[in-house]
Amino acid sequence: MLRKGDRQYDQEHYKESEKYYRDAADRHYGDAQSLYNLGNALYQQGKWEDAATRFEQAAKSAPDNPQKADALHNLGNAYLKQQKYQEAVTAYEQSLRLRPGDAETKQNLQMAKKKLKEEQQRKQQQQKEQQQQQPQNQDQQKDQQPQNQQQQQERPQNQQQSQQPQNQPQNQPSDTKATAARSGRIE
Numbered sequence: 481m482l483r484k485g486d487r488q489y490d491q492e493h494y495k496e497s498e499k500y501y502r503d504a505a506d507r508h509y510g511d512a513q514s515l516y517n518l519g520n521a522l523y524q525q526g527k528w529e530d531a532a533t534r535f536e537q538a539a540k541s542a543p544d545n546p547q548k549a550d551a552l553h554n555l556g557n558a559y560l561k562q563q564k565y566q567e568a569v570t571a572y573e574q575s576l577r578l579r580p581g582d583a584e585t586k587q588n589l590q591m592a593k594k595k596l597k598e599e600q601q602r603k604q605q606q607q608k609e610q611q612q613q614q615p616q617n618q619d620q621q622k623d624q625q626p627q628n629q630q631q632q633q634e635r636p637q638n639q640q641q642s643q644q645p646q647n648q649p650q651n652q653p654s655d656t657k658a659t660a661a662r663s664g665r666i667e
Contacts (some may be wrong), residue, residue, distance in 0.1 A: 532558035549578040565596035
């Protein structure tokens with residue numbers, strides 16, 4: 481099964497190779513090579529979440545450190561594609577503990593750390609913007625409250641006015657209207 485899957489994979493027939501690798505993984509439960517190859521086939525199809533699951537399984541069942549390091553490296557790649565940067569960093573670091581001299585894993589680790597830092601900065605900026613908007617929203621709510629109170633006070637007057645007989649002069653509204661004091665934004 482693995483050889484048939486390998487032939488399909490080499491010809492870039494990833495969906496077909498997935499079937500063979502899946503069969504091999506089912507027949508040889510816990511076989512690291514079958515799981516690893518299945519993860520690769522899934523990864524090539526853009527099924528990164530499924531690929532990550534298979535790479536995790538391959539890493540757990542790998543018989544030696546080089547195979548485990550490969551599975552962890554590819555696990556980091558799958559996490560990176562999913563924009564799970566913290567998980568990618570962890571997987572690359574684990575791979576490097578097993579194979580410290582791997583230049584490609586080091587490079588991917590640096591990229592994942594950079595993406596993680598950018599994501600954290602973006603989140604901090606969003607939080608900062610939300611915090612700045614909260615006082616503005618509170619000010620708007622405060623501005624609305626006096627207007628609502630004024631409208632409520634005017635309603636009884638309007639109702640009283642409509643109930644007055646038509647031959648009596650109606651009370652004229654005052655020329656001045658109470659306006660809500662607007663407070664400036666606190667910085």
